[in-house]
Amino acid sequence: MTGPGPAEPLSALAATPRQLDFAAALDAAFDEKMQLLADEAESARVFPREVVEILGDRGVLGMKWDTAQQDSPQSHTDLYYLLAFAERLGRLGSAGVAAGMSLHDSSIAILRRFGRSEYLRRVAQDAIAGRTLLCIGATENGGGSDLQGAVSTAVAERGGYRLVGHKKFLSLSPVADVAILVVRVPGATVGGSGLSDLALFAVPIDRLELGPVYAKVGAHGFVTAPITVDTWLPAEHLIARPGTGMAALTWGISHERLSIAGQVLGACDSALGLTVARMKRREQFGTPLFAHQALRLRIADLDARVGVLRWALRGLALSGARLDARTAAAMKVTAARLGSEVLSECMHIFGGTGYLTEQSPLGQWWCDMKLARVGGGTDEVLWELVAAGLVPDYDSYDRLVHE
Missing domain, CATH: 2.40.110.10 (Butyryl-CoA Dehydrogenase, subunit A, domain 2)
Structure with missing residues (x-):
């Protein structure tokens, strides 16, 4: 039995008919036009509303949120859909578009679970259809x-x-x-x-x-x-x-945090792929960069750790688990710190070209990655959430520690 390749998107895990339909919708939505909009967003310094419209028209948001019943107190999205969507956003190379879409989607999460008036239901429906853009x-x-x-x-x-x-x-x-x-x-x-x-x-x-x-x-x-x-x-x-206000906000932010982890994975895949290509084409001292052991092993280490993140997110996507604040916090802070290291090292390996914004995207991607460690909760805030759930093993302590 073989699974998806190491750098294939999380949507390659699609197994059920609904998941396969969602993967196809992602393929249709994340096309050349979407990429062009993402590229233009960074240079124009504006969020392209057309991205939301495309995701609504192509049914991406509709399929994602049809996995939950709005009348249910447990109204939520399956983690496969959340993470597969987030990873595709991360591969766009535009942190602005990715962050904007995760904020919009996290707002939908709040409205779907806590909004009960007809007005709030209508706002949620319009947001899913791509007619209304939300923020928090x-x-x-x-x-x-x-x-x-x-x-x-x-x-x-x-x-x-x-x-x-x-x-x-x-x-x-x-x-x-x-x-x-x-x-x-x-x-x-x-x-x-x-x-x-x-x-x-x-x-x-x-x-x-x-x-x-x-x-x-x-x-x-x-x-x-x-x-x-x-x-x-x-x-x-x-x-x-x-x-209930704090619970509602935590619900939405947990969606955003887990989405950021998926976006970081997509961004790391893009950066590593670009850097390996650079290492195999660029020659220094008469040989390709990839032939230099120090650089080759450095990028191998990064790729291995990104692989661990990938399989952790795949495990969540297939686990059937419900979203919880502690897991989302742990995944986000771990992914964001790894992403910062990956982008920094990739930019370093690109050398001077990595520092020139008109000759490579590495410098911009490196700056963008910092947002992952600040937006949706800083490292320290998220570590506190993780620490609050730590469980001591008193039995082993009493058995093994003798003072």
Whole structure:
């Protein structure tokens, strides 16, 4: 029995009729036009909405989310679909497009599981069809990954809520239609937790005041701007009330984190393939770079570790397991740190050409990879999530340790 080759996409694992249909939809969507849009996004420094439209028209998002029933409290996407989609995004060579699509998809995840009003259901359906672009805003000035720093509020008013506040980072806001905002509901603290008064609202972008688009180191297509909100919304815009707001946000972020792991795998495959080709064509000291043992073994080490990541994600994709926050955090932080090393070494092996943005994409890919270690939670925040689930083996300790 043979499986897919080491660098074949995760969609090569398709086994069921539905998975085979999804793999075919991915092949149809990720064509030359999609690649051109991804390439242009980085140079134009704008997220191409047409990418969402294509994924909607080709049925990629529809097939992905048809694996879940919206009326079910366990509404979620099968991990095969999440990871196969993410890995294809990573192979585009545009962190901006990949990050934007995972943010849109994570927003759908929140709406599918927690959105109960007709308005929220319609927003989710339009997002899956590619007609509506979604984004999420949580971070405020000085807050970073710490949601304790959130001071934006939602106060009951005239049968709805008045939202007032500011978000420092709202990625995709210059091109999106609806933003999911994290706010506090004063006086609604549940169980004494500092995060239990958080709630989530779906806010049309035209209800927000957008600031200037940020200039960023990389992921230029992932357009990001600050926003200010001071608007009244009907109650049907409430996605998750206090007491469930943090759970809803964690659900969406866990999708994003696992998607980032898949994107990193795709990006590493692209970088390694390009670098091996460079090593076999480029000659130094009269021989190809690949003939130099120090370089050959360095790239072999990287490829072996990327292979471990690949098989870990394949195992998740086929396991039938449900998404959980700790696994998503562990996969994301491990993949992002490996990806940073892979891109740095590949850029190094390219030599001076790797540093020239008009002669190779390695420098841009290297800058882009940094986003994987910051967006969706920094390394340290994710390690804390992993640490919280560590289980001591007291029996073995008592048997083996004698002080």
